[in-house]
């Protein structure tokens with residue numbers, strides 16, 4: 001550093017002495033005297049590679065003046081513009097006057113692009129939202145019957161069959177896509193429909209009359225696809241997907257053998273997966289008269305608050321697992337009276353509850369039910385039922401109007417690579433834990449009669465947190481999403497009819 005300064009000093013001395021004006025105004029020692037002043041100038045030190053003076057000949061005198069800050073700055077930038085490093089050159093370019101002059105132009109251009117992109121994006125959202133509203137209106141059209149809830153309000157009730165009748169196959173699948181509930185097995189069919197749509201679009205634009213029209217605005221799915229279905233057997237990807245599903249079976253004997261060691265074996269895995277907080281979520285949703293299906297060894301009892309509920313009924317198909325639930329419950333709540341422990345299969349739930357209606361249609365059966373629940377909960381049970389769709393349909397029939405089915409389940413992921421892994425591991429998992437770990441919980445729910453209110457997925461989509469209800473039952477205000485709360489009129493869905 002010191003050596004460098006000395007070199008600078010030496011350069012300055014030379015400069016002063018050789019300068020024509022120095023001979024005119026002062027002798028060499030005086031010129032040297034000015035050196036410390038030059039050094040104290042911070043600008044000069046910073047620009048140590050530039051000559052701090054500017055000299056020019058104005059015919060009479062040879063004039064010299066100190067460079068302005070701007071001039072030194074510009075010289076520095078010009079020097080950096082010749083730097084071998086691309087990044088330094090780019091940095092310098094951003095400091096040039098030329099760039100600053102153009103900056104306003106660039107900003108206006110960027111703003112225009114932003115506005116154009118934003119409008120295009122908003123237009124897309126608007127078109128989709130319009131399509132969604134039309135589909136929902138069509139889905140809920142007609143076919144409703146009425147039923148009274150606890151407070152005497154008339155509620156519209158539907159069955160999932162009505163929805164299927166109201167929408168054609170394409171509309172049903174498109175509705176799932178628009179609401180983010182498209183299942184893995186639906187993808188081959190959706191792709192097949194997209195192919196058909198592409199052909200229809202080409203045909204539409206080949207007509208000169210449609211030159212300035214937009215296909216999406218003139219396409220009528222009802223007219224085009226009513227009475228039209230695509231056979232799953234014609235979709236190789238669908239068939240491939242179905243092959244990966246293991247056959248279901250009655251798992252009661254398996255869990256009878258597992259009952260005594262179940263808690264100690266599963267404990268560590270649950271701890272590392274952080275399932276405690278999920279179980280807490282499940283139990284927070286339990287209120288009123290509660291039924292827990294496939295209660296196992298009663299691992300949710302830890303999170304139960306009896307003050308939040310009116311009664312609780314436990315059901316499990318394995319007598320030994322039910323014994324464990326009973327022991328755990330009585331250890332924690334020895335004097336709680338409104339608890340029942342039932343050994344039986346979810347597939348036989350209606351019989352067990354004394355609701356033996358022959359007709360399985362929701363609106364008719366509901367009149368004859370004796371036992372009904374405000375909340376039915378289940379955790380990690382669907383994967384071990386012999387007939388999960390029937391089990392869920394039974395649960396749905398035992399729900400009071402306005403009641404909720406709350407599920408905490410594990411199953412297929414949202415990532416195909418993880419699904420491939422789950423498919424490979426499924427047989428091993430079945431022999432260790434008695435469950436089919438690669439099931440698509442969403443597809444099972446779609447096949448049963450429930451309407452999903454909330455579907456949250458965690459752990460790469462393998463952990464399903466579901467709140468569902470009877471089709472057509474009103475949603476509570478807190479169950480609406482932001483858009484529905486503030487931008488749509490969904491009154492007939494939320495408020496019970498007077």
Ligand SMILES: C[S@@+](CC[C@H](N)C(=O)[O-])C[C@H]1O[C@@H](n2cnc3c(N)ncnc32)[C@H](O)[C@@H]1O
Nearest residue numbers: 255294295296316317318321345346379384385
């Ligand atoms: C994996 S354990 C889950 C236990 C518990 N729910 C938990 O979260 O730890 C599955 C339970 O479902 C029960 N189960 C299997 N099939 C059933 C059915 N069809 N109806 C009722 N319970 C069933 C088994 O006996 C077993 O206790």
